[in-house]
Amino acid sequence: MIRKTESEFIAPYLKDASNFLGGHAEEVVIPETSDELADFLKNETRPVTIAGAGTGLTASRIPSGGIVISLERLNIIMKEEEGRVRVGPAVTLNELQSFLVPTGWFYPPNPTEAWASLGGNLATNASGSRSYKYGVTRDYVEEVELVLVDGRKTFLQRGLKITEPLAFEDGSKIIFPEIAYQSPECKNAAGYFVRPGMDWLDLFIGSDGTLGIFTEIVLRLIPRPDDFVSGVLFFDEERSCWELVPKIKSSDRKKIDPCSLEYFDRNALKKLKSKYKNIPNHSAAALFFEQDVIKMKDRGLVLENWYKFLREENIMLDDSWFAQGPKDVRMFHDFRHDVPAIINEENSRVGRVKLGTDMAVPDKYFMSMMRFYKETMEASDFDYVMFGHFGDNHLHINFLPEESQRDAAQKLCDQMVSQILEWGGTVSAEHGIGKLKKKYFAKMVGPNGLKDLNKIKHCLNPENRLGAGNLL
Numbered sequence: 001m002i003r004k005t006e007s008e009f010i011a012p013y014l015k016d017a018s019n020f021l022g023g024h025a026e027e028v029v030i031p032e033t034s035d036e037l038a039d040f041l042k043n044e045t046r047p048v049t050i051a052g053a054g055t056g057l058t059a060s061r062i063p064s065g066g067i068v069i070s071l072e073r074l075n076i077i078m079k080e081e082e083g084r085v086r087v088g089p090a091v092t093l094n095e096l097q098s099f100l101v102p103t104g105w106f107y108p109p110n111p112t113e114a115w116a117s118l119g120g121n122l123a124t125n126a127s128g129s130r131s132y133k134y135g136v137t138r139d140y141v142e143e144v145e146l147v148l149v150d151g152r153k154t155f156l157q158r159g160l161k162i163t164e165p166l167a168f169e170d171g172s173k174i175i176f177p178e179i180a181y182q183s184p185e186c187k188n189a190a191g192y193f194v195r196p197g198m199d200w201l202d203l204f205i206g207s208d209g210t211l212g213i214f215t216e217i218v219l220r221l222i223p224r225p226d227d228f229v230s231g232v233l234f235f236d237e238e239r240s241c242w243e244l245v246p247k248i249k250s251s252d253r254k255k256i257d258p259c260s261l262e263y264f265d266r267n268a269l270k271k272l273k274s275k276y277k278n279i280p281n282h283s284a285a286a287l288f289f290e291q292d293v294i295k296m297k298d299r300g301l302v303l304e305n306w307y308k309f310l311r312e313e314n315i316m317l318d319d320s321w322f323a324q325g326p327k328d329v330r331m332f333h334d335f336r337h338d339v340p341a342i343i344n345e346e347n348s349r350v351g352r353v354k355l356g357t358d359m360a361v362p363d364k365y366f367m368s369m370m371r372f373y374k375e376t377m378e379a380s381d382f383d384y385v386m387f388g389h390f391g392d393n394h395l396h397i398n399f400l401p402e403e404s405q406r407d408a409a410q411k412l413c414d415q416m417v418s419q420i421l422e423w424g425g426t427v428s429a430e431h432g433i434g435k436l437k438k439k440y441f442a443k444m445v446g447p448n449g450l451k452d453l454n455k456i457k458h459c460l461n462p463e464n465r466l467g468a469g470n471l472l
């Protein structure tokens with residue numbers, strides 16, 4: 001086990017992609033095995049924060065004292081059997097995807113940031129553009145090895161319900177508390193997942209690094225689609241882009257059945273223009289769509305169906321981009337990834353802590369949400385960029401205020417939260433709550449919800465030593 005207390009060694013573990021400042025820790029501990037980790041924790045009393053790859057956007061891996069445990073040595077990939085893969089938590093999405101290419105198997109969740117670790121993906125229940133069709137990280141987790149902050153270890157498989165006790169290797173057991181709280185039905189990454197009769201496994205996935213430590217993960221895979229038909233459509237009017245989305249969603253699924261529907265507003269396109277010079281000058285919005293093609297023989301038909309549909313909707317095909325092969329598919333994904341990457345880079349450069357929304361609403365409020373966002377942002381004085389997952393009614397608005405405008409931007413963000421909650425939405429559909437959105441989360445679940453969630457935390461992390469300062 002590596003143990004380091006020098007400040008220059010600790011410094012990289014005090015950061016993530018949120019630019020949140022003020023993290024501090026006494027020591028970084030890097031175990032070689034899960035047994036070593038468990039033994040270490042049995043004799044430890046300090047607060048513990050788990051470090052993944054540091055791509056999180058909510059400061060949840062930034063410690064507020066105590067020790068950082070980095071699982072970077074647990075980074076092995078093992079293909080188990082057909083359709084399953086066993087990975088260490090430090091394996092990155094990129095590494096897993098490359099490993100799977102020659103196998104013919106496919107791991108569908110594709111959070112935009114492929115340098116994230118799978119342990120981090122589980123802790124945040126990460127999702128991505130293809131989650132619209134394929135679902136989120138949770139839907140592909142079959143089994144985990146888990147260590148509690150007190151060093152107790154267990155293996156969790158699908159099918160172990162919260163109505164049964166959770167048993168540990170040392171013979172001890174934990175009973176799920178009696179609570180009324182239930183998670184919202186829309187795409188959601190805010191707070192613990194709670195549904196009647198759910199699996200224990202689902203409680204730990206998306207728990208923001210506060211309930212347990214994933215030390216080994218078994219993921220379900222699906223056969224790799226032969227190809228993807230994809231394109232980027234450009235629009236003169238933002239509204240025309242928004243109006244196309246409900247039409248796509250309600251069209252004949254045998255023909256038009258996208259796995260991704262991603263939005264870029266005018267300001268996002270302006271940021272991208274320096275790298276992608278061929279974005280049409282008049283573009284006010286863009287939509288990236290992608291449909292999986294299971295068998296190559298159907299590719300032509302899928303593409304023809306899209307052309308026909310878009311022609312009928314009077315979309316200007318001349319200005320649009322259509323992928324001609326895997327290189328273009330990758331380029332379109334880079335195009336999507338570059339928006340948050342450019343913004344995060346700009347925030348780091350000017351020393352701005354991330355201020356952005358990650359909210360989603362039920363389907364019926366999609367157009368109201370878009371009108372509300374646009375009108376509210378246009379009436380404000382500061383720069384912003386809007387992009388995100390149209391398929392799930394899940395948009396990211398990144399506020400880019402000058403230092404003097406920071407309070408006003410925060411106030412506006414607060415107002416937006418109130419409206420989204422009125423529509424039954426969530427304050428985080430993707431990134432989790434961490435340290436940055438606790439105020440919004442408290443508003444979303446109310447005092448009784450918080451009480452119930454604290455009861456859950458108390459069972460597994462009674463002294464609040466794991467992921468202290470996150471979520472609750």
Ligand SMILES: Cc1cc2nc3c(=O)[nH]c(=O)nc-3n(C[C@H](O)[C@H](O)[C@H](O)COP(=O)(O)OP(=O)(O)OC[C@H]3O[C@@H](n4cnc5c(N)ncnc54)[C@H](O)[C@@H]3O)c2cc1C
Nearest residue numbers: 052053054055056060112117119120121123126127209214
């Ligand atoms: C450019 C960019 C684009 C992004 N796009 C997306 C996106 O499309 N979708 C999305 O969901 N997110 C996105 N993110 C956010 C981020 O990539 C995810 O939240 C990711 O899951 C974090 O993984 P990580 O390994 O970097 O975790 P970290 O940031 O290191 O940690 C995140 C949380 O996970 C906990 N944790 C890490 N490993 C473990 C473990 N083994 N056991 C228990 N807890 C653990 C940490 O304690 C912390 O609470 C994006 C980020 C960037 C910078």
